[in-house]
Amino acid sequence: MSDRLDTVFAALADGTRRRILAMLLEDDMAVTDVAEPFEMSLAAISKHLMVLTAAGLISQEKRGRVKWCKLEPDALRDASVWMQGFGQFEPVHLDAFERFLAQELPERADDV
Structure with a gap:
């Protein structure tokens, strides 16, 4: 199962692939329609689709x-x-954590 999770998370790590998945939430799409909103070649989109297919996140027919x-x-x-x-x-409360860091490390807060 670990290898499968690694493959899924690796596929999800790319923003383009996440956008493709979001598009496919609506309905099945032709590869050319998937590629349309992206500023990359059809070959590049096809590589993204192969990664998603290998992870089992999509199927192609x-x-x-x-x-x-x-x-x-x-x-x-x-x-x-x-x-x-x-x-x-x-849950981590990032605002509270940021305030804590600013109090603990005041000299660093000016550098940010």
């Missing part, structure tokens, strides 16, 4: 001459279960 992409939401289940394990910790 050919319908006629058009290749379609479909979101596979169950692929995120293991990652979601793993992340929920961290729900036992209190």
Whole structure:
């Protein structure tokens, strides 16, 4: 399971791939439609799609001459279960933490 989680998180680490997943939440899309909003080549988008497919986050199928992409939401289940394990910790209040650091390290606060 660790290798599968690594693959999923590696795929999710890229902003372009996360945007593609968000687009596919709406509906299945042709590869050319997926590529349209991005300022990169179709070949570059295809590489992103291959990473998402390898992670099991999407599937691709050919319908006629058009290749379609479909979101596979169950692929995120293991990652979601793993992340929920961290729900036992209190949420970090970044504003309070920043104030604490400013008090403890006042000479550093001026440098930021």
